[in-house]
Amino acid sequence: MTSLQKKIDTEGITSSIQQLRTYLDGAEIEPLISALEALKEDPDSAPRLADTNEAFNNPGIAQGAVLTYAPYLIVLISDDPYTNDTRNKH
Numbered sequence: 001m002t003s004l005q006k007k008i009d010t011e012g013i014t015s016s017i018q019q020l021r022t023y024l025d026g027a028e029i030e031p032l033i034s035a036l037e038a039l040k041e042d043p044d045s046a047p048r049l050a051d052t053n054e055a056f057n058n059p060g061i062a063q064g065a066v067l068t069y070a071p072y073l074i075v076l077i078s079d080d081p082y083t084n085d086t087r088n089k090h
Contacts, residue, residue: 008039008043008044008049008076009072009075010040010043012072012075013036013039013040013043013072013076014040015070016036016069016070016072017033017036017040017070019070020033020036020066020069020070021033022069023065023069024062024065024066024069028060029062029066031055031058032052032055032056032066034055035048035051035052035054035055035056036052038052039051039052039076049076052073052076052077053076053077056073056077057077
């Protein structure tokens with residue numbers, strides 16, 4: 001595992017998918033749910049994690065509601081402040 005990869009909790013993803021399906025409705029979140037399902041199947045895949053980030057950031061997704069019902073997404077989409085990567089530091 002490189003410093004840019006995260007340990008993905010598949011139970012957290014499963015819970016997030018269930019919460020999103022239970023409390024949110026609409027086509028807006030379907031790309032995100034699809035991306036989460038793919039990430040759950042291959043949690044060590046950097047491209048799958050990137051797809052999840054992209055699906056979350058696409059316009060039209062109600063991000064506030066998504067984070068309310070699936071707070072594990074914060075872990076998935078946040079940068080790791082403890083990496084040695086200095087590209088984004090001010």
